[in-house]
Amino acid sequence: MFENRWNRTLLQERFVKNIKHHFKQEGEAWLERLPEISHQCEQTWQVEMMKPYELSINYVAPAVGKDGRKLVVKLSVPGEEFTCELEALRQLESPAMVRLIAFDENLGALLLERMEPGGTLAEVEEEDKACRIAADVFEQLTREPLGETTLPTTEDRTASLAKIVSYYPAGCGPISRSTLLEAQQTFNRLHRTRKKQWLLHGDFHHYNILQDGEEKWKAIDPKGLIGEREYDLIQFLLNKLPEEDPVSVIDKRIQIFSEFLKLDKQRFVLWGFCHSVLATCWTVEGNGNYNRPFYRAIAAFQQIHQKYYHHEVHEAEIR
Ligand SMILES: Nc1ncnc2c1ncn2[C@@H]1O[C@H](COP(=O)(O)OP(=O)(O)O)[C@@H](O)[C@H]1O
Ligand SMILES: [Mg+2]
Known part of the structure; x- marks a missing residue:
């Protein structure tokens, strides 16, 4: 099941192209590690990740917590862009900003509340x-x-x-x-x-x-x-x-x-x-x-x- 999911998600060609273009070798290495990073997030946060949204330069997928809570996992190539997004999410916390539930800076991972219907x-x-x-x-x-x-x-x-x-x-x-x-x-x-x-x-x-x-x-x-x-x-x-x-x-x-x-x-x-x-x-x-x-x-x-x-x-x- 693990493998099937990754074969399917990595078919988002534009995403793979963007990552390779923007992050070069570092991006390629990150793409290789994506299944493992996702697995770690699922373990640590006790969530199950689902098929991703339409991707551009980050891997973003809906997830469900053990208690049925609707969540989103966002994975980025670790670096300045990720650090700034994390800092902005924390500093701009308000009812008009998506809520940050947890994060792992080393993994470049964010756990967010999920917007529903989310259009x-x-x-x-x-x-x-x-x-x-x-x-x-x-x-x-x-x-x-x-x-x-x-x-x-x-x-x-x-x-x-x-x-x-x-x-x-x-x-x-x-x-x-x-x-x-x-x-x-x-x-x-x-x-x-x-x-x-x-x-x-x-x-x-x-x-x-x-x-x-x-x-x-x-x-x-x-x-x-x-x-x-x-x-x-x-x-x-x-x-x-x-x-x-x-x-x-x-x-x-x-x-x-x-x-x-x-x-x-x-x-x-x-x-x-x-x-x-x-x-x-x-x-x-x-x-x-x-x-x-x-x-x-x-x-x-x-x-x-x-x-x-x-x-x-x-x-x-x-x-
Ligand atoms: N908290 C969320 N709830 C529901 N959908 C989300 C959420 N965060 C992201 N998405 C979906 O994932 C897509 C990409 O997320 P986004 O954070 O904008 O990534 P990027 O930085 O690559 O633009 C969004 O356009 C949206 O469809
Ligand atoms: Mg966006």
Whole structure:
């Protein structure tokens, strides 16, 4: 039975490909050890793991406790990403965050409460409703940083873009050098005029917000990030965009979030511009492929900025 299960799960080709691509030899060794790691988790936590969910870069499977409790086991290649997720889960503990039941740092394993029915916010078709649900979850989730933390900050995102600029001096994929530099300047300007810093989710979007019961929604999969709240919502703005007229959908989402969460709309739009440049760069592959919705969002943020703040923006004006 043990063997059958592993033959079946390892057929998720995209997952195997992602792990090998991202973690190289370390990833291959981890894939080899996955059956053994799962077995150890089952023994230690007295749970039985079932067929996994659709996987991307972590092994996530529903599990049942001896007492019938519905749980989830999430296994990651041990390292910084895992450590940050663990720290974020602990620091962002709230009714709007999936509850961490147990963990094993050496194994890279988390035991989580299971969301039921567990559908993602991407299944909610009404744009306004999805935004209001997300805003409600986000409001409960984000908080002031709790003392010392090793979580990354939005300054690290600026550093990531700086690296890209020096690696691709002529431009990255479809993004020209002048757009890269403009995004870099915008990042720097926003940091020079920085506002209140928050403890953020770090990967807040439709697919990381799950339904728990009839009415409730909770976030999963935090990466952990320190920065302004506006920044953390950009990844949500970039997801689930229509082919036709993404500008008005982004604009509408900005209105709803700004009103509901009392955000600084201009900074929101500017963070949107520089983050969508960075997010697109992250997706550029050697064969020229890149994430087109993220790329199209760059122009969308430029247009929205033009619409509301059509005069030239001087640093002094970004309060
Ligand atoms: N606590 C949970 N309850 C129910 N389903 C979950 C839970 N955690 C994860 N999942 C399912 O597993 C999928 C992948 O989990 P996620 O933590 O987002 O992994 P990744 O870091 O690889 O994106 C989710 O999209 C969801 O379908
Ligand atoms: Mg996820």
